[in-house]
Amino acid sequence: MEDTLQLLTKQISALYSSPKLEPFYVEYFMRKARNAKLDENAPEVVQKVEKACNELGIRNVLRFYKVEGDYYEWELQRRAFRLVAPSIDHLCKSVIFENTRCIHDNIDDPLNSKYYCVIVQYIGSINTQKLMNFVRGLKNKSISKKNYNFRVADSEKSIELTGFENNGVSPIGMNQELPIIIAKSIIELKPAVFYLGAGHVDWKLALPIKNFIDATKCLIADLA
Template identity: 70%
Template sequence: MKDLCSSNNEENVKERLNDLINQVSMLYSSKNIIVHYLDHFKRKATLTKLDDNAPESVEKACIDFGVRNVSRFYHVESDYYDWELQRRAFRLIAPSINHLCKSVIFENTRCSHDSIDDPLNSKYYCVITQYVGSINTQKLMNFVRTLKHKQLSKKYYNFRVADEEKSVRLTGFESNGVSPIGMTFQIPMILTNAITELQPPVFYLGAGHIDWKLALPINSFIHI
């Protein structure tokens, strides 16, 4: 009987939490709220001062690109990646789990060269996607082929996640800390369409270290 009561209480808590999450999501759908949210977000970004343990290369890159005044950094707990997505979103005060994103380095193993100089036909791409989503390598191939108007045969494409050693060499960042800003090499980037449709239009990314996260307005990122 005690275990049954405990189970019922846990279910009630989850149900209430889900109701709260749904109410917050509905609240963020209001245009007025979105405007106020972005204003508040940018004010907090301007006021934020980083401590000495912050990832310098990423902050410097934000400064160089002119987006430091709209970028927010978060120092998270060491077990952050053991948490469920909703808990991570609460920790970052993100509008939803849909706003949590990651940068993944993909390699075209059949590329005829090893260069990243041509963004229309690069050996590597930094693909930015949501944690709630997944990357379809077939769709990725089809998209990249269109960049060259399908001039190249499909036999020259085979995308897979780059191994850790290559990813670190190209980005300068280790797993779960990869940031699209401040990478060692300027790898061409592909942003999934779902991210561009997020409301409010901000997203949360790795910030150069597993214990640091970066958030900034999506339009500001696309602009730079």
């Protein structure tokens, strides 16, 4: 049974990413997005995310999803089926990273910020050495290595910076506009859409990757 399910999911993923069918999937997604309306009873933090999406001019290309309360107890494949995501590869999360050795506490310089919002696939991982090398390279390595040490920010600091709790962090609508770094592996997804937290643990959003990059001017890095 398990082997049969794995084969089925592989076939579904291959179907979605097929050069012939991918455009139809994207067209279907965009049509749904244009007609989508947020539930008026959505939590305030989700409405905050929607407002930020409107301000970025991307509200008409994204979709919100309310999921079950035990969603995070499910395996990734069940989550992907729930969201009608093309594959588990398309499920992503936003993690706040802190440079504990940064010589300042500012976030206004995206090339040398104390905090970054890093987007990675659930199936992926973040190599902090690569993260450090990438950020240091933004200043042409003019800042000493001793001034870099990246770690996941503690939950209280993450909530303070974003306004979102664990498993609900959205890179859109944060309390403070942290610089965003998206993993290179995400921009290589086919179809080119991805799924993220929408501000609340029970809410998710999805949108085309290019629209997100164009709107947020995020940085792209190889973090694997």
